[in-house]
Amino acid sequence: MSETILSVRGLSARIAGQQVVEDVSFDVPDRGVTALLGRNGVGKTSTVKAILGLIERQGTVEFGGERIDKEPTFTIVQRGVGYVPEDREVFSGLTVAENLRLAERGGAVHRERVAALFPDLEARASQLAGTLSGGQQQMVSLARALLNENRLLLVDEPTKGLAPLIVADVAAALAAAAKLAPILLVEQNLQVVRQLASTVVVLEGGRVIHTGSAQALLDDSDLVTSLLGVHGAKSEADS
Amino acid sequence: MSTIVLLLITGLGLGALYFLVASGLSLIYGLMGILNFAHGSFLTLGAFAGWELARRMGGDSWVTLFASMAAGAAVGAIVAAATEFLLIRRLYNRHIEQVLVTVGLALASVALFDGIWGTDPIYVTGPAWFAETTEILGARVPNDRFVLIAVAVLVLIAMVLFLRLTRYGLIIRAGVENRAMVTALGIDVRKAFTLVFAIGGAAAGLGGVLASHYFGYVSPQLGGSLLIFAFIVTVIGGLGSLTGAAVASVVVAVLQQFANYYLGGTGDLVVVLLLAVVLLVRPSGLVGRLA
Numbered sequence: 266m267s268e269t270i271l272s273v274r275g276l277s278a279r280i281a282g283q284q285v286v287e288d289v290s291f292d293v294p295d296r297g298v299t300a301l302l303g304r305n306g307v308g309k310t311s312t313v314k315a316i317l318g319l320i321e322r323q324g325t326v327e328f329g330g331e332r333i334d335k336e337p338t339f340t341i342v343q344r345g346v347g348y349v350p351e352d353r354e355v356f357s358g359l360t361v362a363e364n365l366r367l368a369e370r371g372g373a374v375h376r377e378r379v380a381a382l383f384p385d386l387e388a389r390a391s392q393l394a395g396t397l398s399g400g401q402q403q404m405v406s407l408a409r410a411l412l413n414e415n416r417l418l419l420v421d422e423p424t425k426g427l428a429p430l431i432v433a434d435v436a437a438a439l440a441a442a443a444k445l446a447p448i449l450l451v452e453q454n455l456q457v458v459r460q461l462a463s464t465v466v467v468l469e470g471g472r473v474i475h476t477g478s479a480q481a482l483l484d485d486s487d488l489v490t491s492l493l494g495v496h497g498a499k500s501e502a503d504s
Numbered sequence: 505m506s507t508i509v510l511l512l513i514t515g516l517g518l519g520a521l522y523f524l525v526a527s528g529l530s531l532i533y534g535l536m537g538i539l540n541f542a543h544g545s546f547l548t549l550g551a552f553a554g555w556e557l558a559r560r561m562g563g564d565s566w567v568t569l570f571a572s573m574a575a576g577a578a579v580g581a582i583v584a585a586a587t588e589f590l591l592i593r594r595l596y597n598r599h600i601e602q603v604l605v606t607v608g609l610a611l612a613s614v615a616l617f618d619g620i621w622g623t624d625p626i627y628v629t630g631p632a633w634f635a636e637t638t639e640i641l642g643a644r645v646p647n648d649r650f651v652l653i654a655v656a657v658l659v660l661i662a663m664v665l666f667l668r669l670t671r672y673g674l675i676i677r678a679g680v681e682n683r684a685m686v687t688a689l690g691i692d693v694r695k696a697f698t699l700v701f702a703i704g705g706a707a708a709g710l711g712g713v714l715a716s717h718y719f720g721y722v723s724p725q726l727g728g729s730l731l732i733f734a735f736i737v738t739v740i741g742g743l744g745s746l747t748g749a750a751v752a753s754v755v756v757a758v759l760q761q762f763a764n765y766y767l768g769g770t771g772d773l774v775v776v777l778l779l780a781v782v783l784l785v786r787p788s789g790l791v792g793r794l795a
Contacts, residue, residue, distance in 0.1 A: 343690045
């Protein structure tokens, strides 16, 4: 029986005066992948940023049973939250090695694990991260989160804009990462969600409109269409 | 030929002063997004601290000069770090308030310096070698220019090594690019903010002591007069770029010297025109936003 690692209650957030997250409540179990889904612009990325304190927020966020909603971002991360942001956000003026070295926090640092998962990065250690392809930058971004001992990973649209072959690599890396720590995954690619997620939380207009089993949702194409505005994973993969 | 050499080396000396002020300004803006109008006050205070120490040590020896440079840098660093810790830290992401505080601090500090040291310039002397000249290709170049250039080069090398080889240097370089992502890696970027202010203040304080020897005096307005050109250098070089600040310092100062000599004292005007051209053609600056 899994327990809750992250509990979000009544979370609201605004960006430049605009309400982007409104009274959102959901739990993330302490194992497996929980997918945060929804149409474009419903507040998925803002929800993740609000959990991390990257944008101003109200509400209650508990991590491992302790409230973190009043804490600054760096303290939340130091508690054991790894973050893989939308659009990678690698430091383009730093080398791959410097990007990884910067991400190393105190405590155990798993360089061997990262080297095994992303062997290409070792070969590109001295290359500027800004000169990498999108897929390679995504590997750097994932590697930064996996270097440290984390109790939760927040992964935001890791396959966005990537070629299908690279998407498969990223999905494989996420599957490996999910064995190390639970993941809250924002993802548009329903094939990847089907492959990785056990639980889904669906947002609409900044609010939670559905929670439940990932498989149950993805097997119900009518529900997928009504909640996400797209056809189910199978038809997407076929297209 | 001798005139050109003299203008060139004098320009390099003045550029060294601009760099010592602009390097801190540029790093502070690049990392924290703060236009620090109080930066000139760090320079002035460093100059007065250096002069006070030299006066108490007596004599115009090299030891006195180096001690006054160390005192200027130390006072600049401490006051700058205190400014960040006590005033700026409370105003992150409140840019208008930051500008108001630093402008207010700059105005108040000049009034304070007036009250302590008076409004008249205080003339300073350095080692006897400073008052002499060295002949290069027929030009008789005042010796203090060489010290200015050497110190600025050493400061540039030290800053580059610090940024390249230390963890805090890495944090600062990353923070200049994406501060939010640095915090999202679990790093308390506020420590880097204080450190950058301290480094910038040290360079400005050191620059203050050297400026007092370059101009031959120290006065409460010393920092303010150099700050204007340091801002221009910072924008031309690219906000947040140390290399850009170094390149732009030399370009601006040398251009200023040549225009003053050959174009009837229009150096300041030419520099402002250069700023306008850079902003129109290359708004990110000559080198761009890279630490």
